[in-house]
Amino acid sequence: xxxxxxxxxxxxxxxxxxxxxxxxxxxxxxxxxxxxxxxxxxxxxxxxxxxxxxxxxxxxxxxxxxxxxxxxxxxxxxxxxxxxxxxxxxxxxxxxx
Amino acid sequence: xxxxxxxxxxxxxxxxxxxxxxxxxxxxxxxxxxxxxxxxxxxxxxxxxxxxxxxxxxxxxxxxxxxxxxxxxxxxxxxxxxxxxxxxxxxxxxxxxxxxxxxxxxxxxxxxxxxxxxxxxxxxxxxxxxxxxxxxxxxxxxxxxxxxxxxxxxxxxxxxxxxxxxxxxxxxxxxxxxxxxxxxxxxxxxxxxxxxxxxxxxxxxxxxxxxxxxxxxxxxxxxxxxxxxxxxxxxxxxxxxxxxxxxxxxxxxxxxxxxxxxxxxxxxxxxxxxxxxxxxxxxxxxxxxxxxxxxxxxxxxxxxxxxxxxxxxxxxxxxxxxxxxxxxxxxxxxxxxxxxxxxxxxxxxxxxxxxxxxxxxxxxxxxxxxxxxxxxxxxxxxxxxxxxxxxxxxxxxxxxxxxxxxxxxxxxxxxxxxxxxxxxxxxxxxxxxxxxxxxxxxxxxxxxxxxxxxxxxxxxxxxxxxxxxxxxxxxxxxxxxxxxxxxxxxxxxxxxxxxxxxx
Numbered sequence: 001x002x003x004x005x006x007x008x009x010x011x012x013x014x015x016x017x018x019x020x021x022x023x024x025x026x027x028x029x030x031x032x033x034x035x036x037x038x039x040x041x042x043x044x045x046x047x048x049x050x051x052x053x054x055x056x057x058x059x060x061x062x063x064x065x066x067x068x069x070x071x072x073x074x075x076x077x078x079x080x081x082x083x084x085x086x087x088x089x090x091x092x093x094x095x096x097x
Numbered sequence: 098x099x100x101x102x103x104x105x106x107x108x109x110x111x112x113x114x115x116x117x118x119x120x121x122x123x124x125x126x127x128x129x130x131x132x133x134x135x136x137x138x139x140x141x142x143x144x145x146x147x148x149x150x151x152x153x154x155x156x157x158x159x160x161x162x163x164x165x166x167x168x169x170x171x172x173x174x175x176x177x178x179x180x181x182x183x184x185x186x187x188x189x190x191x192x193x194x195x196x197x198x199x200x201x202x203x204x205x206x207x208x209x210x211x212x213x214x215x216x217x218x219x220x221x222x223x224x225x226x227x228x229x230x231x232x233x234x235x236x237x238x239x240x241x242x243x244x245x246x247x248x249x250x251x252x253x254x255x256x257x258x259x260x261x262x263x264x265x266x267x268x269x270x271x272x273x274x275x276x277x278x279x280x281x282x283x284x285x286x287x288x289x290x291x292x293x294x295x296x297x298x299x300x301x302x303x304x305x306x307x308x309x310x311x312x313x314x315x316x317x318x319x320x321x322x323x324x325x326x327x328x329x330x331x332x333x334x335x336x337x338x339x340x341x342x343x344x345x346x347x348x349x350x351x352x353x354x355x356x357x358x359x360x361x362x363x364x365x366x367x368x369x370x371x372x373x374x375x376x377x378x379x380x381x382x383x384x385x386x387x388x389x390x391x392x393x394x395x396x397x398x399x400x401x402x403x404x405x406x407x408x409x410x411x412x413x414x415x416x417x418x419x420x421x422x423x424x425x426x427x428x429x430x431x432x433x434x435x436x437x438x439x440x441x442x443x444x445x446x447x448x449x450x451x452x453x454x455x456x457x458x459x460x461x462x463x464x465x466x467x468x469x470x471x472x473x474x475x476x477x478x479x480x481x482x483x484x485x486x487x488x489x490x491x492x493x494x495x496x497x498x499x500x501x502x503x504x505x506x507x508x509x510x511x512x513x514x515x516x517x518x519x520x521x522x523x524x525x526x527x528x529x530x531x532x533x534x535x536x537x538x539x540x541x542x543x544x545x546x547x548x549x550x551x552x553x554x555x556x557x558x559x560x561x562x563x564x565x566x567x568x569x570x571x572x573x574x575x576x577x578x579x580x581x582x583x584x585x586x587x588x589x590x591x592x593x594x595x596x597x598x599x600x
Binding site for chain 1: 232235236239243246247250253256259260262263264266267270271273274277278281282284285288289290308
């Protein structure tokens with residue numbers, strides 16, 4: 001079962017990575033990062049079956065961190081929306097990307 | 098005093114600097130929201146934050162003066178490596194706050210949030226340095242990063258700042274995900290996230306190799322993002338250019354220091370047994386980072402952007418120490434980080450003064466004739482630039498020399514040659530600024546923006562920084578001994594401690 005769980009986790013992580021690279025909407029990019037983090041959570045839970053309870057504990061840490069990141073990240077997205085009226089990252093060209 | 102954790106009070110003592118600073122940061126935040134919003138000002142909050150850093154420094158000094166721990170396998174390390182790094186973070190945060198004082202007042206930023214975010218970010222850095230567990234490193238990294246994301250986008254009225262905040266946030270969170278996946282795979286491979294237990298498992302050969310390889314690679318990518326090593330550096334110039342200048346100083350100096358300290362502990366202690374697998378990857382990253390960082394810095398026209406590439410190049414030099422992976426190089430890395438923090442914040446302090454506490458005058462042409470108009474700041478800037486370039490007689494030279502010693506000990510000849518050659522290249526872009534300052538006539542139009550006011554506190558701090566750089570450049574013995582003493586015993590594994598089998 002571990003192999004399948006890790007493969008699923010890896011697949012989700014890759015989908016998230018591709019999403020970050022391909023999509024241009026800042027909020028979708030952020031959601032793809034969340035997908036990556038949840039892929040890691042799945043790996044932690046699967047591994048903790050073999051290595052002890054710590055893995056499940058880490059999932060809570062990751063969830064908390066993701067929530068804090070969402071709070072700051074959405075605030076930053078709002079602050080840039082006020083300047084540009086868009087969340088398309090290709091439009092943010094005041095600095096060379 | 099020996100911390101054996103029989104009493105829960107020992108946990109408090111082991112984390113004293115971090116706890117002091119966290120509580121103080123919340124205090125600064127409360128004072129900030131409860132005071133009258135007369136707009137601007139906020140200098141007293143900056144001094145309050147500095148007082149908190151001073152108390153944390155005292156707590157750190159108390160731990161340094163002979164507190165030891167039982168076992169040396171706990172999640173939080175109480176060793177000199179961590180405490181030395183804490184000094185560097187405290188110095189970096191304190192210098193950044195001092196150069197922020199006039200900037201925050203002039204730009205009318207919310208002082209309470211600003212200074213408390215710097216303190217919280219410093220706490221995160223301290224956790225990264227103290228972590229003997231990959232999960233604590235992740236939590237420290239996020240505590241630091243989330244604070245700095247907000248700081249980078251702090252000036253909401255400035256669209257460049259908002260853009261820098263967004264870019265830093267998206268790419269930083271992306272990098273954290275890689276780091277975290279690496280942590281998960283290593284945890285699965287070694288059966289523990291404790292760095293010491295991982296080292297023991299690697300030594301005993303009881304790791305799942307299929308998970309360990311990708312895990313180490315992902316972890317290295319995550320760290321390479323954070324230390325802005327080429328090819329993971331794309332965010333650095335944009336973010337450094339767009340962020341408020343004192344925040345850029347804090348990012349370039351302290352954030353990079355924290356990432357390197359954690360990088361060192363994970364790779365040189367936890368994954369030391371896998372050196373044969375990871376050294377060639379880091380070798381290439383170090384080489385490309387040194388070359389690309391220095392070459393691209395040559396063609397920059399903005400001083401902040403030039404300094405961003407310069408910080409990438411310094412990251413390359415520091416990676417050489419990681420590839421060398423011996424005690425000389427590790428001590429050299431700590432010394433380099435100390436010197437680098439002082440000179441980087443110093444150079445940005447002058448950039449803020451030239452910009453007159455705004456984001457203006459950041460092109461290299463704006464420095465024309467600056468040295469003659471402001472001789473004191475001009476001389477200080479020149480010394481900072483020479484030290485960044487590694488000119489003999491400055492601390493930057495001694496630091497680079499000790500990195501080379503470490504590299505030589507591991508017979509990294511090609512890498513040493515690249516380090517020396519790229520240093521020679523870097524003289525061009527550092528000295529170009531000095532050349533503009535002293536050899537070029539100021540254009541007539543500069544008259545209006547030519548008046549520069551620098552507060553007394555900033556001047557004092559810049560002069561002290563220069564004095565430290567020159568002193569450490571001529572008499573480096575004390576600081577080097579301190580750095581070497583901090584490495585002592587860091588890489589020894591406690592035999593038969595049995596943490597791998599622990600609960």
